[in-house]
Amino acid sequence: MVSTVLLDVVNFVGLAAFALSGALMAVRRQFDVIGMAVLATITTFGGGVIRDVLIGDTPPEALRNVWWLVVPxxxxxxxxxxxxxxxRLRRAVVVFDAIGLGVFAVNGSAKAMQWGLSPLAAVMLGVVTGIGGGILRDVLGGETPAVLRRDSQLYAIPAILGCTITVTLLALDVHLLAATLPAAAFITGVRLLAVWRRWTGPVPRALHG
Structure with a gap:
């Protein structure tokens, strides 16, 4: 019971963080209230909907939970x-966004494993769950997705590593909670360190300088 409540709370924090990031981008791009709602919803559920459609879990989980739809x-x-x-609370939003990335990515990998996908496919779907909404948000907002820009701090790489940890632990029959929470914390921690230390992904040598 405690573990279920904990997962629900952490998941809600992730949903709220992603929703706020979408709504704030809409404000920055001077969208109206409808545009704000669209970006908030796409950011919140985009990755999860893509995952559910790919594995055949339809209607997607987001559409089956009324309370989730209230969040954006x-x-x-x-x-x-x-x-x-x-x-003004930009740092807090970054923290919540990092939590959302960690929670959604590992949950995506765990669900893919439960649906019988291979470990590699589970890692890929976990990453898609974590970053898919942000990519759709940036595209609809008229910007190059942050995950593709060389100047953005590490985002997909922590998700890949964390999803790999989750899939490995689940393959070893570790309990779901013990496999996902540490991996989510790892993704969140590495993402925040990357923002703090301004770590970026490697680029081809010709682009340096």
Whole structure:
């Protein structure tokens, strides 16, 4: 019971963080309230919907949980009225976004394993779950996705490593909670370190300088 409640709380924090990041981008791009709601919803559920469609779990999980659908709408309302105050809390939003990345990525890998996919496919779907919504957000917002830019701090790499940890532990029959929570914490920690230390991914030598 405690473990279920803990997972629900952590998952809600991830949903709220992704929703806020989408709504705040819409504010920055001067979208109206409908555009804000669209970006918030796409950011929150994009990766999970892609995962569920690919594995055949339809309708997607996000559409079967009414309370999940309330999260991006609530985030839109909060950002609409209080975006100057939220923007000042940029560090907090980055922390929540890192938590969301960790939670969604490992949950995506765990679900893929439960559906009988290979470990490699499970890692790939976990990464898609973690970063898919952000990619769709950036594309709809008219920006190059952050995960593709050479100047952005590590995002996909922590997700790949964390999903690999999750898949490995699950293959060894480790309990779901023990396999996912440490991996989610690892992804979150590495992402925050990358932001703090300004770590970026490797680029071809010709691009240096």
């Amino acid at each position: 709408l609530a985030a839109t309302a909060v950002a609409f009225f209080f975006h100057p105050q939220i923007t």
